Amino acid sequence: MNTSTPYYSAQVESPCGPLLCVVDESGAVVRIEFAKGRSVAQVQEDLVAAGFDLREDERRTATLRRQLMEYFAGDRQDFELELAPQGTRFQRQVWSQLQRIPFGATTSYGALSAAIGRPKASRAVGAANGANPIPIVIPCHRVIGIDGSLTGFGGGLDAKKALLELEGAPFGGGEQKALELE
Numbered sequence: 001m002n003t004s005t006p007y008y009s010a011q012v013e014s015p016c017g018p019l020l021c022v023v024d025e026s027g028a029v030v031r032i033e034f035a036k037g038r039s040v041a042q043v044q045e046d047l048v049a050a051g052f053d054l055r056e057d058e059r060r061t062a063t064l065r066r067q068l069m070e071y072f073a074g075d076r077q078d079f080e081l082e083l084a085p086q087g088t089r090f091q092r093q094v095w096s097q098l099q100r101i102p103f104g105a106t107t108s109y110g111a112l113s114a115a116i117g118r119p120k121a122s123r124a125v126g127a128a129n130g131a132n133p134i135p136i137v138i139p140c141h142r143v144i145g146i147d148g149s150l151t152g153f154g155g156g157l158d159a160k161k162a163l164l165e166l167e168g169a170p171f172g173g174g175e176q177k178a179l180e181l182e
Contacts, residue, residue, distance in 0.1 A: 008057035009047075011040045012065045014072055015166065016159035019136075020044060021061045021068070022054070028084035029064050031133045034155035068136065072166070077103035079137045087131060094128035101142040104167045108146040130154060136163065144171050 007030055012019045020043045022031040033043045047054050058065070063081065070076035085095055097115050101107050113125040132140040135154055141163040145151045148171050153160035164171050 004053065006053045006055055008060040009044060009054050010056060010058045010061040010065060012068050014068065015162045016155055019068070020047075021064050022047070022052075023061050023064060024084055026082065026084075027060060027063065028082040029134055029137060030084050030086070032064075032068075032135055032137065034135070034159060036156055064137075071136070074166070077167075081137060083134060083137065085133050085138065087128070087133070090124065091128040091131055094125055095132055095134075095138050095140075098129070098132070098138050098140055098143070101139055103139075104169050106142050106144045106148075106164065106169050106171055109143060109151075110146055112143060126152075142167075142169060148172050 005025060007022050007024055009020055009022045012021055016034060017037075018035040018040050020031075020033040020035065020040050021029070022033070024030050031047075033047070035043055044054055067076055067079050067081060071079070085092065087095065093116050094112065097112060100115075109122040109126050109129070110119070112129070113119055113121045116125070118125070129140045129143055130152060132138050132154070135141065141153055141155075141160045143151070150157050150160055150164075150171060161171075
């Protein structure tokens, strides 16, 4: 992450609580941060402390905020945004595969690791999933335990459950089976 360049942020209200949306100079999405019981101002302060040159700008974040609001309202299933997630090559490979999980579907860490050609790398895939800087848009919430259980999520398990319920996605065990990715 080049922290000498300015990044632009704005808040979005969601069923999961306030979100801080961050884009770069070109408008590409860099981060979406869950407040998780903190104020958005505290989340901004944390990013500034981590070296981000962060500036509030509702105009530059307008497209991202509009598409998120459409998603939360049930009017959008796919995002049409330029993304600029920063991570290792392996992380970016996992995040790319996450984007192939359809709206309303779930998959397991094992299926995700098999889909990237690393069938024994479930834990590494889980770590990459947890490091996803653009949750919701890069739908890491759609990855669940093989038994249908909800597993870790950066926004918290309540947020993960709310997102999956919003999408009508299967989780919770029982007859549901996670999507096998190709």
